[in-house]
Amino acid sequence: MSQPARIVMMLLVRKKVFLALAVFVISLSAIYIYWAPGGHSTVDVNPRVWSEIENMLEKKHQGLVDRYSAIPYQVKESIASRVAHNGCVCEAEPNRVNVPFIKLLFPSVWARYMDTTFTPTEWTAMKDRRNQQYQNFQKRSQNAADLLLIAEANSPLQYPAQGVEVRPLGTVIIPGLGIQEPTRDHSVTLTASMGTFDRAAEVKDVRAEGDGTSSLTLSSSLLANLNRQLQFIAYTNTLFHPNTADAVQFKTLGHQSVFVVRIQYKPSPRLYNPGPKGDYNISALVTIATKTFIRYDKLQVLIESIRRYYPTVTIVIADDSEHPQPVTGPYIEHYIMPFGKGWFAGRNLAVSQVTTKYVLWVDDDFIFTANTKVEKMVDMLERTTLDLVGGAVREVTGYTATYRQTIVREQGGPAGGFDPRLARVAHLEFFIDALGSLHIGSCDDVIVSHASKIKLPWGQSESDKAYAKFRYPSSSYDPIRTKDGLLYFKNGFQCMSSN
Template sequence: MKVIHKNAIKTIVFCVLLLGALFHFWNPWTSLRVDVRPREGGPIQEQIFAKTANLIGLYPDVPFHIKEAVAHRLAQNTCVCKADEKTFKVPLLNQFFPPVWAQNLQKAFLGNHPDPEGVKRHRTQEYDKFKIRSSSPADVLIVAEANNPLQYPSQGVEVQPLKTIIIPGLALKQNKRSNYLVNLTAELGTFDVAATVEGVFIKGGGEKHITLSGSRLSALNQQLQFVTYTSIVFHPKTADSVQFATEGHQAFFTIKIGHRTIPNLYNSGHSRDYNITALVTIATKTFLRYDKLKDLIDSIREYYPSITIVIADDNEHPQPVTGPHIEHYIMPFGKGWFAGRNLAVSQVTTKYVLWVDDDFIFTANTKLEKMVDILERTTLDLVGGAVREVTGYAATFRHTISVEKGGTEGDCLHIRLGYHHVIEGFPNCVVADAVINFFMGRTDKMRQVGFDPRLSRRGHLEFFIDGLGLLHIGSCSDVIINHASKIVLPWRKTDEQKAYEKFRYSVQSNLSDEIFYFKYRMKCSTSQ
């Protein structure tokens, strides 16, 4: 009896352990562990690099002649920041033709730093991490060899994370032989077939490497139409390098992996004409200039009585700013210029936001409809206008920005007066990289770029440098806003004006140098 009892206990314990093991391995909530750390390219990318290197420059014995007129336009490793040489002085020459000045950012920022080598190492480490994090197999150059019997999609294949697609366009174009064979290899996904074709043998279904073979080429090509790819490593935005090969030939293509882009649409109502109130919010930041702010609001109401005005205020002793369609947000004292921009833009609920300074004045020439029109009819994300001073001069502050790739010390930033080209259909508008402090932009794009809150006293071009490659920018000289007069005799300045100038023009240590040297990883810059 005792023996039977002991055997029963052993059986029960064994069953419990077995059920526990089965539950662990069959538990639907138990997921595959994957390495989501940033990583550089795998073996397939290494093969791509090697193959591309072998395909480029295969004819060292064939002489050639450089065409200088074209060669000088090619991108070269010429990351040098050089200022214009000083020439003889001519009155007003610099005003009409500003010289190019240069700055060594490494010297400016690291010159008085207590640990310059430590900062350089830290910047290098952060840059290496950034390159790994932001790189994608979709950015790798792939050269398709001539007369390759493999047919494959070179671009345009996309799959959502952990989803399955049929790979379009796969085929083999080969002369008659007794047996045909192809294989595919991936790193972040597996292959299978959505249907089978008689006479085609498949090895490796559900794995990262699959082989398909058969004696009839037509049957093999029919089978290739059903090859599927399944993403098995979750990543919201990446790409997989796929190798497609047959005897003596191999090709590479990328499959983009990522969520579909969710549109950010604004319901501004349907109207034949532009409803500015429904489409645009005016945003500004104020500090110690309530008199100027009142003049701005009064001028806006003269032309746009119901448009919403968002005000970010970091005064020490804030005063109430009231009225219809006004949103007044109080910030900590002296929080700063770009922090105020972030706050104001964050509260906008319309499709577009117009940025103005608190000492601007709307006039009959401040036609917001023109700005909306060009944004609605083009691919521009942001369009600037012109600011007219009391002298009558209207400034647009149009600049182009470019970056030349440098070495381990950093890149070169070049800022120049001017623009890229005139916009067809809008003769008073051009494409540029930076514009004046009076601009209208798509709200979602401006939030995407954002404003560095460390720039508390001064900052402007930094926003456009942050937006380089993200913002498509225009500038229209026929949309004009007035600038309140800055001409005040010293003995007539108020206490508020003196306090404002003290804050506005206070030295920000070497913050700007740090941003350009460390954040942007520039070694030098030139500007005009």
């Protein structure tokens, strides 16, 4: 899973022995990782509300537009028709004479409104649930960088500082363009590298050179008319790229500015129908996923503990054991992999089979207890912009560990994820790869038990011994050397420090 969104995981750093923490204490300065069970200041993870700012900016922008509304213009239909209007018509072709094979030989356009599939009561309830989920999606996917900001003329150029977007090969009217100069013959030029300019409407007494090209010059002796014309400048992207930006130059005599047109498809909402309102339906919202290898005794204990509290939640198991054993039961999906493929491949396989809104990732030696409240983690994700929430691990000895990490990456000089070669260990690597992508939180009141890691030689089962050969390789394998090589080569880390 490259970038999990809307994920619940137990992503708990597994505690071997205290000396194992030395692996992460490579002292220098590019990354600072703070391990601390408590004492953290609280962080506000509630969604930000931009409605007041948006309303203020919209009124201000509308005032700039209305300033020249009295000046007449002539619409250029060939350009204006390309500008998206956020509207469509759901209309089928009229019925034709019903003769044999007519639909096969001459297929017609069909159309169907979705609400006709449901009763009015069902449709209203579904629409209400969908609206709520869509609002949650917008809170997660939008921020202040998406707001349209107009830099008013101080240079004397006025232009959109941010917020102009166009879909690839699409057309958009550039808002906020203007110029404020003393009375003289006025002239401005727009230049782009990934698109062309044209006028969606023509204003009298304004001369244009370069319609339909990447460089458009407008001039007029009437400043008001020129500013009115600038309100109808259309930008069309001509070089396809699914996610990029064009730096547009906007200049007049003695002054020049640059603004960005973002070229991208808006993210498609990923919405899940939560069902009728009420308490969280964990079975419909969450799938529990795990990766197992040889340790079927521990896996069975995990399954039994889950069923004690969540009897109908689907459990997805990825298994790369050399001699797989059947794991059956209600709401269990057991997937057999090639021998020894490792944790990464197993996790990706298990997560690929999840169809619920959230996935709860657990190790196969975890044990659910009365304190393993999945509902609390779901509630945290539903109420905030967090992408991922973890909990605490309690060893059978009674020791509870909640590992929280604060990672800071300093860019450093020119010298300064996941990888198949770390097939079975990747605690720190997950958080490094998630830096800048995932918003992660932790619930210290959600606790899962953990099978004991204290293994005396005479107390180990055959499966424990076989598992240890793969989990803890021979001395010919140098884990620190492998990790440091990958952290330097893949992530560009020269050094790392921790406390």
